[in-house]
Amino acid sequence: MGYRSFSFLLTFFLFLPFITVAQLDTVITKTGETFIGTVERINKAVLTFDSKSGDSDYKIEWKQVKSINTVHEHRVIVNKKQVIIARFEDKDPNDSMLTLVSGGVGIDFPYEKVLNAKKIDDDFWGKLDADINMGYNFAKSTKTHQLTLRTSVGYLTDRWGVDGFYDEFFSLIDTVQSSRTEAALNTQYILPSAWYWEASANWFSSDEQEIALRTTYMAGFGRYLLNDPVKYLQASLGLALNRENFQQSEISDKESFEAFLKSSYVLFDHKYFGINSSFTGFLNLDDTERYRSTFNVDFTWDIGDSFDLVWGYSINYDSKPPNGGQQSDYVISLTIGWEL
Numbered sequence: 376m377g378y379r380s381f382s383f384l385l386t387f388f389l390f391l392p393f394i395t396v397a398q399l400d401t402v403i404t405k406t407g408e409t410f411i412g413t414v415e416r417i418n419k420a421v422l423t424f425d426s427k428s429g430d431s432d433y434k435i436e437w438k439q440v441k442s443i444n445t446v447h448e449h450r451v452i453v454n455k456k457q458v459i460i461a462r463f464e465d466k467d468p469n470d471s472m473l474t475l476v477s478g479g480v481g482i483d484f485p486y487e488k489v490l491n492a493k494k495i496d497d498d499f500w501g502k503l504d505a506d507i508n509m510g511y512n513f514a515k516s517t518k519t520h521q522l523t524l525r526t527s528v529g530y531l532t533d534r535w536g537v538d539g540f541y542d543e544f545f546s547l548i549d550t551v552q553s554s555r556t557e558a559a560l561n562t563q564y565i566l567p568s569a570w571y572w573e574a575s576a577n578w579f580s581s582d583e584q585e586i587a588l589r590t591t592y593m594a595g596f597g598r599y600l601l602n603d604p605v606k607y608l609q610a611s612l613g614l615a616l617n618r619e620n621f622q623q624s625e626i627s628d629k630e631s632f633e634a635f636l637k638s639s640y641v642l643f644d645h646k647y648f649g650i651n652s653s654f655t656g657f658l659n660l661d662d663t664e665r666y667r668s669t670f671n672v673d674f675t676w677d678i679g680d681s682f683d684l685v686w687g688y689s690i691n692y693d694s695k696p697p698n699g700g701q702q703s704d705y706v707i708s709l710t711i712g713w714e715l
Contacts, residue, residue, distance in 0.1 A: 399411050399412055399413065399446065400412060400413050400414045400424075400443070400444065400445040400446060400447060400463075401442075401443070401444045401445075402414065402422065402424055402435065402440060402442070402443050403440075403441050403442040403443075403468065404435060404439050404440060404441055405439050405440070405441045406439070410424050410426050410433060410435070411426065412424055412425045412426035413425040413447060413494065414443065414445050414447065414449070414463070414492070414494065415432065415493075415494055416449075416491075416492060416493045416494065417437055417489060417491060417492040417493075418491055418492075418493070419605075419643035419649065420436065420437045420438065420604040420605050420643060421434050421435065421436060421437060421643075422434070422435040422436075422437050422440060422443075423435075437486070437489070437604055438486075438487075438604075440486065441468055442465040442468035443463045443465055443473065444463060444464055444465055445462045445463045445464075446462065447462065447494050447495070448460055448461060448462050448494075448495045449461065449462065449463070449492040449493060449494050449495060450492065450493050450495055451463075451475055451489065451491070451492045452489075452490045452491040452492070452565075453475070453484050453488045453489055453490060454484070454488050454490075457567070458565050459475050459477050459482070460477055460495065461475035461476050461477035461482075462475075462476050463475065463476075463492075464476050464481065471485050471486050471487075472484070472485060472486075473485070473486050473489065487603070487604060489604065490602055490603065490604055490607075507524075507526045507712060507713055509523065509524055509710055509711065509712075510522075510523040510708055510709055510710035510711065523542075523706075523708045523709075523710050524541075524542070526541045526542075527541075541556075541557075541558040542555075542556065542557045542558070542689070553582040553583065554580075554582055555580070555581045555582065555583065555704060555706055556578070556579070556580045556581075557577075557578070557579050557580075557689070557691075558577070558578045558579075559575055559576065559577045559578070560575060560576050561573065561574075561575040562574050562575070569598050569599040569602065570596065570597070570598050571596070571597050571598070571599075571609075571611075572595075572596055572597075573593075573594070573595060573596070573597060573611055573613075574592075574593065574594045574595075575592075575593045575594075576590070576591070576592050576593075577589075577590070577591040577592075577593065578590055578591075579591075579691065581691065581704045582622075583700075583701050583704040584691070584693070584696060584698075584700045584701050584702075584703075584704045585621055585622045585623060585698055585700040585701075586619065586620075586621060586622070586698075586700070587620040587621055587622045588619075588620045589617065589618070589619045589620075590617075590618045590619075591615050591616070591617045591618075591633075591657075592615060592616045593613060593614070593615040593635060593637075594613050594614060594615075595611050595612050595613015595614065595635065595637075596611060596612070596613065597609055597610055597611025597612070597637070598610065598611070605642065605643060606640070606641060606642045606643065607639075607640075607641055608638070608639070608640045609638065609639050610636070610637065610638040610639075611636075611637045611638075612634070612635065612636050612637070613634075613635060614632060614633070614634060614635070615632070615633040615634070615635050615657060616630070616631075616632060616633075617629075617630070617631050617632070617633050617657070617659075618630045619697065621697070621698040621700075622698075623698055626697065626698045629697050631659050631660070631661040631662070632659075632660045632661060633657040633658060633659050633660060633667075634657070634658045634660060635655055635656065635657050635658075636655070636656045637653070637654070637655040637656075638653070638654050638655075639651075639652065639653040639654075640652050640653075647676060647677045648674075648675065648676055648677070649674075649675040649677075650672070650673070650674055650675075651671075651672070651673045651675065652670075652671065652672040652673070653669075653670070653671050653672075654668065654669070654670045654671075655668065655669045655670075656668045662695070664694070664695055665693070665694055665695035666694050666695075667691075667692060667693045667694070668691075668692045669689075669690070669691050669692075670688075670689070670690050671687070671688070671689045672687065672688050672689075673685050673686070673687045674686045674687075678711075682711060682712065682713055683711070683712045683713075684709075684710075684711055684712075685708075685709070685710050685711075685712055686707075686708070686709050687706075687707070687708045687709075687710070688705070688706075688707050688708075689705060689706050689708075690703060690704070690705035691703065691704050691705070
C-alpha cells in the first residue's frame with residue numbers, strides 16, 4: 376500500500392465520526408442536554424427524537440428546546456396553518472428565532488410559531504399513525520357486561536391529511552344484547568391563511584335508536600380560528616347527504632340533504648394530559664323541523680410506553696327520528712390504548 380493510499384484511509388477513518396454526525400439531526404435543550412439522531416415529529420408541543428444512543432424515542436417538551444438543526448426535511452406547520460417543506464436551522468442558539476430552509480431559501484420564525492412538524496418519509500409506514508383502545512366493564516348487580524373497542528388511523532403527506540376511526544360499544548344485560556357502532560373516514564387539504572377543504576364519510580348504527588345504518592357524506596370548507604403549540608380550535612360548514620336504514624322492516628329508508636356546522640377543540644397543554652372534543656350540528660333541508668347533532672369528548676392521560684388511559688363521552692341526538700325511536704343515544708367509556 377502506497378503512502379498516499381495509507382494517508383487517505385487514515386484521514387477517512389479519523390473524520391468518519393464527524394461525517395456521520397453531520398448527517399444526523401441535533402437538538403440542544405435549555406438544560407444543556409444534546410441529542411444526536413433523527414427528529415421524527417413535533418406534535419402537541421412535544422418533540423419526538425430518535426436518538427442513536429438510546430433504545431427508545433425521547434420525548435422533549437418543545438418549550439425546552441434551545442437549538443435544533445436537521446438534515447432531514449419536515450412537513451412544518453407554522454403560524455396560521457402555513458405549510459412549509461423544510462429543514463430546521465438555528466443560526467444563533469442564544470436568540471428565539473428559528474430558520475426554516477426550503478429550496479435553499481431561509482425563512483425566520485420564532486420558536487413558538489412552530490405548531491407541528493413531521494419528518495418526510497417516502498415509505499408508507501413512515502406516514503402512518505394509528506392507535507387502538509380497549510375496555511371492559513362488568514356490574515354484578517345488573518349482570519351487565521360492556522365491551523369497548525376504539526381505533527383510529529391517520530395518513531399524512533405534504534398537504535393532504537387522511538384519518539379515520541372505528542368505535543364499537545357492545546352491552547349484554549342479563550341476556551339482552553345491544554350495540555352501538557360509529558365509524559368515519561375524513562380527508563383534509565390545507566389552504567393558505569388557515570383555511571382548509573374537507574370531505575368525509577360517516578357511518579352510525581344504534582340499537583337504542585333502532586338505526587340499522589346511517590350513512591352521511593359531507594363536504595365543506597373550514598378555518599382554524601385558534602392555533603398555537605398547545606391547543607387549536609377549528610370550525611367548518613358545508614352540505615351533507617344523509618341515508619338511513621332502520622331496524623323496523625315497516626319503516627322505509629330515508630334520504631335527505633342537510634347543512635352542517637362542525638367544530639373541534641383540542642388541548643394538549645400538558646404532556647401527560649389532553650382533551651379532544653368535537654361537535655357537529657345538522658339541519659335537514661327537506662324537513663326544517665328536524666335537526667341532529669353529535670358531540671364527542673375524550674380526556675387522555677399518558678401512562679407511559681405509548682399507552683394511554685382514555686375517558687370518553689359520546690352522544691347522538693335527533694329531534695325528529697323518522698322511525699319514532701329514541702331521540703338520543705349516549706355512551707361513556709374508560710379504555711386503555713396503545714399508540715403506534
